[in-house]
Amino acid sequence: MITVTGSINLDIVATGPALPRPGETVTNARLARHPGGKGANQALAARRLGADVRLIGAVGADDMAEEALKLLQAGGVDLSGVQHINGETTGVALIAVSADGENQIVVCPGANRALRPADIDGVAITHMMGVLEISADTLLAAAEAATGFVSLNLAPAMTVPDTLLARASLLSVNETEAAFYGDKLHMTGALVAISLGDAGAALYRGGKEIAREAPPQVQVVDTVGAGDTFTAALTVALIEGMAERDALRFAVTAGALACTRPGAQPSLPQRADVDRLVRATWQ
Numbered sequence: 001m002i003t004v005t006g007s008i009n010l011d012i013v014a015t016g017p018a019l020p021r022p023g024e025t026v027t028n029a030r031l032a033r034h035p036g037g038k039g040a041n042q043a044l045a046a047r048r049l050g051a052d053v054r055l056i057g058a059v060g061a062d063d064m065a066e067e068a069l070k071l072l073q074a075g076g077v078d079l080s081g082v083q084h085i086n087g088e089t090t091g092v093a094l095i096a097v098s099a100d101g102e103n104q105i106v107v108c109p110g111a112n113r114a115l116r117p118a119d120i121d122g123v124a125i126t127h128m129m130g131v132l133e134i135s136a137d138t139l140l141a142a143a144e145a146a147t148g149f150v151s152l153n154l155a156p157a158m159t160v161p162d163t164l165l166a167r168a169s170l171l172s173v174n175e176t177e178a179a180f181y182g183d184k185l186h187m188t189g190a191l192v193a194i195s196l197g198d199a200g201a202a203l204y205r206g207g208k209e210i211a212r213e214a215p216p217q218v219q220v221v222d223t224v225g226a227g228d229t230f231t232a233a234l235t236v237a238l239i240e241g242m243a244e245r246d247a248l249r250f251a252v253t254a255g256a257l258a259c260t261r262p263g264a265q266p267s268l269p270q271r272a273d274v275d276r277l278v279r280a281t282w283q
Helices: 038-048 063-075 110-114 136-145 175-186 226-240 244-260 271-282
Strands: 002-005 009-015 030-036 053-060 078-085 091-097 103-108 127-131 150-153 170-174 191-195 201-205 208-213
Touching (some): 009 063, 038 053, 038 063, 053 063, 053 110, 091 110, 170 226, 191 226, 201 244, 244 271
Parallel strands (some): 127 150, 170 191
Antiparallel strands (some): 009 030, 091 103, 191 201, 201 208
16 A cells, blocks of 8 residues: 655636736636645545555645545545644645646645644555655654655655655656755665656666656646656556656656646546556557
């Protein structure tokens, strides 16, 4: 089982003709609400790709919590580790999406800030995935409890303790995050995945590139959730024992498919669809 330790949000999405510049108002946008949060997204993505998944996280004791958890429940993610915190709101992400699928995101973390290392005490963890929308101390507690593969998505970019990086089997970042962390990413011996947007992704070990793949061509509708899908897919593939290049192809394909529908969790692909497109692209 993969235990995901991470954030749970409700995404409020405005899709308009363009993203606003500072001080600019963009009109004629469409409003939608979807379950989200990087931890929740990666948990559901891994589940749809065939893994058994448990999520450790926190939501508020409010009417947004049920909406934030509904697709996870329907998808078969184990939510026994999710707390409902009195006095906190469920996390919210305010997302603007342009006509070409690019986005801007502001996150109000709410109950996600309430998750503490003590919440990991006594939890049996085999494989672990974590994201930095919760405290690094809580992620470290989960990583130290893990007996198997440890996948860390170092997003959003922030200073993290070396002890957390040292526990990682896989570090996943985008180009902006890779620039922030610099050479520190490559000093632990972990596999490092750097996503490159529509150019795909590359894998590194010890600072040396070992694989690079471009995604299959798709009609992009919304890029929200593509990075979470990529990280989850790469983690699942590596845990399953795929060769690193094959795992990268699987991950960039899953990420591409996540761009073909609006919303983070509604867009997460099923395993059969990913496998089919991988075969059509590389075999």
